[in-house]
Amino acid sequence: xxxxxxxxxxxxxxxLSILVVGAAGYVGSHATKFLLSAGHRVLALDNxxxxxxxxxxxADFVQADLTDAAGVAKVLVSRPIDVVMHFAALAYVGESVSxxxxxxxxxxxxxxxxxxxxxxxxxHRLVFSSxxxxxxxxxxxxxxxxxxxxxxxxxxxxxxxxxxxxxxYAKAYGLSSVSLRYFNAAGCDSEGLLGERHEPETHxxxxxxxxxxRIEGGGDPSETSLVVNGGDFPTPDGTCVRxxxxxxxxxxxxxxxxxxxxxxxxxxxxxxxxxxxxxxSVLEVIEAARRVTGIAIxxxxxxxxxxxxSHLVSTNELARRELGWxxxxxxxxxxxxxxxxxxxxxxxxxx
Numbered sequence: 333x334x335x336x337x338x339x340x341x342x343x344x345x346x347x348l349s350i351l352v353v354g355a356a357g358y359v360g361s362h363a364t365k366f367l368l369s370a371g372h373r374v375l376a377l378d379n380x381x382x383x384x385x386x387x388x389x390x391a392d393f394v395q396a397d398l399t400d401a402a403g404v405a406k407v408l409v410s411r412p413i414d415v416v417m418h419f420a421a422l423a424y425v426g427e428s429v430s431x432x433x434x435x436x437x438x439x440x441x442x443x444x445x446x447x448x449x450x451x452x453x454x455x456h457r458l459v460f461s462s463x464x465x466x467x468x469x470x471x472x473x474x475x476x477x478x479x480x481x482x483x484x485x486x487x488x489x490x491x492x493x494x495x496x497x498x499x500x501y502a503k504a505y506g507l508s509s510v511s512l513r514y515f516n517a518a519g520c521d522s523e524g525l526l527g528e529r530h531e532p533e534t535h536x537x538x539x540x541x542x543x544x545x546r547i548e549g550g551g552d553p554s555e556t557s558l559v560v561n562g563g564d565f566p567t568p569d570g571t572c573v574r575x576x577x578x579x580x581x582x583x584x585x586x587x588x589x590x591x592x593x594x595x596x597x598x599x600x601x602x603x604x605x606x607x608x609x610x611x612x613s614v615l616e617v618i619e620a621a622r623r624v625t626g627i628a629i630x631x632x633x634x635x636x637x638x639x640x641x642s643h644l645v646s647t648n649e650l651a652r653r654e655l656g657w658x659x660x661x662x663x664x665x666x667x668x669x670x671x672x673x674x675x676x677x678x679x680x681x682x683x
Contacts, residue, residue, distance in 0.1 A: 348590060349373045351413045351455075353398065353446065354420030355391065356383025359461065359517055359582055361526050363417060364391050366583035377407060378420065387526055398442030401449070408453035415457040415590040416450060418443065421491070424534060425465065425639075428487035439490035444497060451505055457593045458498070459586050462511040462603065464644055466492040473643040474575075477513070477605055477650055484639050495603065502601035509600075510589035515575040515607035515646045517582055519667040520674035527674035528579075537576070537668055540618055541675050544625045553630045560614050562636025567643065571614035575607035575645045578661035578670070582606055588655040607646025608659050620664045624672050 350367055354360040355376030360383070367374050368390050376388045379397040394410075396403045398420055421439045422428065428435040443460075450458065465488030466481045483489045498509040518537050520527040528538050543558040563570040585606050593600070612620070622629050651657045661667050 346591065346594065347372055348414045348594070349375075349412055350590065351375045351377060351407070351416045352391070353377045353416060353418045354383065354461070355393070356380055356385055356387050357419055358528050358530065359514075359579055360417075360419035361387035361389070362521060362579045363419065363583040363586050365389050365521065365526060366580065367587060370587060372587075375407075375411065375413070382422075382531075384529055387529070389525060398445050399437060401445040404445050405449040405452060408449040408455060413453070413455050415459065415593065416446070416455060417459045417461075417586050417590070418446060419461045421461065423463075423487060425485050425487050426534075426637075428485050428490075432486040435486045435490050439487070440493050443494045447497065447501055447507065451501075451507065456505075456507050456598055457590065458507065458509045459589045459593075460494060460498060460509055460511045461586075462491050462495055462513045463488060464513050464515045464605070464607075464646065466495065466513060469639070469641050470643060473611075474607075474609060474645040474647045475605065476647045477603055499601045502599045506599040508593045508596065508598055509602075510593060511601075511603040512582070512585055512589060513603060513605050513646075514582060515577055515605070515644060517579050518576040519578040519580070519661060519670040522580060522670055524673050524677050528671065536574075536614060536617055537621070537671055538675070540621045540629060541625070541668070541672055543631075544621060544627045544629050544672075545675060547627050547629065548625075553628060556630040556632060558618075558629070558631040559634040560618075560631050561634050562640065563633050565636070565642040567613055569613050569615045572640055573611040573613045573643045573645065575609070575611050576617075576664060576667055577607050577646075577659060578667050581657075581659040581661055584660075585651065585655060585657045588657045592655055602654070604651040604655060605646040605648055606651060606657075607648055608662050609646060609648050610662065611643060611645035612664050617664065617668075620668050621672075624665055624668045 356378035374391040468482035
């Protein structure tokens with residue numbers, strides 16, 4: 333009998349040994365912290381090309397690259413592992429268009445190396461960090477898992493290719509997997525110990541908050557570098573609408589997915605959307621940041637980015653029903669407040 337605890341279904345006193353791949357990145361580091369706090373054993377792996385070693389809090393760490401098949405294989409046999417969580421991916425849409433070879437090598441070849449190493453080490457459970465970018469331009473909103481997957485950039489295409497491989501590996505080799513299609517990951521660790529540290533930063537909320545920091549530090553509000561990309565979309569205020577899901581809620585979903593696989597027969601491959609089911613426009617995000625910071629954040633209008641859909645909003649009924657997962661952070665102001673606390677923390681590296 334399963335019980336509900338917080339926003340994850342409780343499967344009893346089960347302690348898992350989990351390999352977190354990409355543990356020094358934004359979502360991976362938050363997941364590592366979450367798993368440790370839930371009492372699980374974690375081995376953290378990252379190549380540190382874009383992650384931060386100091387973001388891996390409390391877990392054993394090994395530096396390795398998924399494109400090094402022999403190195404990955406060595407890690408998989410180094411200790412017993414129940415579940416692998418795979419967060420390691422290049423994730424800039426524009427960069428994927430201009431440098432697709434890097435994306436296919438890292439996101440696809442690297443993932444295939446990981447799957448082969450898992451099979452050789454007799455590890456048969458994987459939680460895969462996927463993306464709503466696999467859907468491409470949505471035909472309906474909110475987007476269900478049954479929506480056609482027609483990615484419009486190499487980033488989404490590589491993620492979809494891995495999802496396809498997982499389905500094939502399930503049938504042929506009995507490898508179980510859960511693919512989690514994130515919408516817009518947002519927010520920071522509620523304790524202020526971890527944050528969002530991309531270089532360059534492309535996510536809207538940290539860009540808006542960086543502008544708030546600039547103004548708070550004496551910058552001229554009229555000299556803003558914050559650009560709103562497009563104001564003529566078919567939305568209530570003309571700007572893009574996105575579904576922002578807190579990074580701690582994403583971490584909780586990964587644990588729920590891992591526990592679900594422990595309770596299922598081998599060889600299953602499933603996929604779930606992760607979002608709140610509520611969309612906010614770019615201007616609504618800016619207005620929420622003004623409320624949270626108390627700062628009159630300015631912006632200027634720019635042209636729309638090529639291929640930007642007007643709406644990307646998730647359904648999450650399937651994850652609620654099958655994973656027993658529900659987002660705890662459902663208010664945009666609360667999500668932004670966690671990111672603002674991180675950015676204001678003096679001891680914390682600034683994004």
